[in-house]
Amino acid sequence: MELREIVEDLIKRLVDEPDEVTITESKGERTTILEARVAKPDMGKVIGRRGKTVEALRVIVGACGAKKKQKCIFQVIDEEEEN
Numbered sequence: 001m002e003l004r005e006i007v008e009d010l011i012k013r014l015v016d017e018p019d020e021v022t023i024t025e026s027k028g029e030r031t032t033i034l035e036a037r038v039a040k041p042d043m044g045k046v047i048g049r050r051g052k053t054v055e056a057l058r059v060i061v062g063a064c065g066a067k068k069k070q071k072c073i074f075q076v077i078d079e080e081e082e083n
Contacts, residue, residue, distance in 0.1 A: 003064050003072065007034055007057065014053070015042035031071045034061060037079065046076050 004025045012018035020039035025032060038046050047054045058074045065072025 003032070003061065004034060006064070007036065007061060007074065010057065010060075011036055011038065011046060014045050015039065016045070017042055030069075031073065032065060033073045033075065036074070036076045038076070040079075043076070043078065 004023050008021060008023045011023070012021050015021060015038055017039040020037075020042070022037045024035045024037075026035075036046065045053070046057075048056075054074075054076055061072045061074040
């Protein structure tokens with residue numbers, strides 16, 4: 001199972017609207033960036049109280065990357081901030 005699929009599965013289990021979850025993966029030579037987009041009402045569930053949930057996801061992603069000797073970064077993208 002790919003890291004992207006693992007993160008997607010974890011996030012889908014957290015949110016109320018799992019069909020709205022999209023994970024994009026950008027791979028570089030030594031860095032992988034995973035970006036999660038979720039429905040607006042589910043942002044708080046993914047971030048968690050005081051950011052604890054998103055920080056736990058970052059630890060998991062980072063550990064998986066370290067095992068492959070790569071730097072892996074996880075980000076939750078807020079669609080409103082992009083515009």
